[in-house]
Amino acid sequence: MTGYGFQFLLLALFVVHVLTLNDATNLSLFQSINAMGARLPAWLVSAITDLGNGTTLGVIVLCYLVKRPELTLRVVVAAILSLLMVPLIKDYFAAPRPAAILEYLNIIGETRHTNSFPSGHTATDFLFAVTIFLVSKCNKVKLGLIAVAAIVGASRIMVGAHWPADVVMGAIVGALCAYGALLLAPLVKLTDTLRLRSYLVLLVVILLCELDKGYDADAFWQVIMLRWIWFSVCAGLIWQFWKRTHRAAKLEG
Template sequence: MFRLTQAQTTRETALTMTTDRSRYGTLILLVSMLALLCLNQDLNLSLFRAINGLSPSLPQWLQLGITDLGHGSTLGTIVLICLLRRPELMPRVLTASLLSMILVPLLKQYFDAPRPAATLDFLYIVGETRLHHSFPSGHSTSAFLFAGSLLMVMQDKKSKWVLLMGAAMVALSRILVGAHWPVDTLAGALLGLSCAYVASYVPLVHLSPRHWKILMGILLLTLLVCQYKETSSQMAWQIIGLRWGLLLLAGVLVLRQYLQSRQPLTPRKWVRA
């Protein structure tokens, strides 16, 4: 019996990635039920005060760091790093991201819900104070979109729990910093999971090395431009370090992959199993 070496089977392994939606519907149902419960104003307010009341006990830099993981450019850099490992997910991620980029602004404009700082006399605010367009939470949408896109193709249960807990921490941080109500974060989570679910029906595509390098270059350049425009002296230095550190890592990984792709191909080798 003969088998290909590990380096030779990378392409075959990627193309045989399966999509498991068996328990995804249960997750969406659970989040939907929680969001419906939080439509009750008294419960929504009580949960906000309970969670936001924990803010003084946690370092501000930690709260800002966690909540920034749901920011578009920061999470976009993390997505780029992950796509370097699983490039065949690119069409799904782009589809889900496009859906959220259309739906989130439309919903924010339509509901134009006031944020906690606009209605409460006392709350803890960490970072920028915002007053309008509270529903739904864009950070929560992005975090659960990313988690949901990976949940359906991952096999390791521990990794799935880590993804869910990470997305949940981003959503909770939006309440901790005083930016959103609990119903906003749950609606964002539901929207992100739904966008990922719709995008899961987009077929996996293995791009050619040339097309892959072009797309990676465009994404990296776009993130660099966005990050440059968004960085200001008023931002916490921890956030600036996090964002540019992730971009530096992504740039190094993209360059490494580009250099590896330029190496001459070795003859296909078979080894006896």
């Protein structure tokens, strides 16, 4: 049972989405939030929006899975659902981004013009936040996760990449993918050996995806540094887990 928390969250997102379907409201919200991004340090806004980047969030999620291994299968299933749904919706609507329509706006990072709806960064962030939301019993944790995911979503407007309607629908898609994973993937108990292999495979896949992107000339050095700090933290956690299991195996032997 997911309780009323998820139902309320989903209802709130749909209500906000209906409001953003009005072009005037969507534009007004975009201009207000986008202007906020112009008043903040560009590197900070970029660092916040990077928390929805697939590789950055992927390695953060992997850090969490080292502590909560029973969620590994569920997170993987949710990610697969998102990887299937988001591109399909983007291609179907082929909505123009703000830079393709507006003459004046604040843009941080790469300028894109197509496939605006929905926001993939927001979908990814809400996917992870709602996955934990559905299993957590602490209301402070739930509210904190949704707040962080919402801030990341708002940053997509601040950098000029998405309309508010894109962000809200991204949140809905991410939440539904997390709920779908709840129905499809049970919590699983993994052996220490399988846990270690899973962590290493996931880390290598995420690392290869990061290296495959190549050098981004528009990226701020602070963002790149933070991203590699997360990779270092993740590798350290996996190393500590291996040492604990290796020591335990020697004692048993």
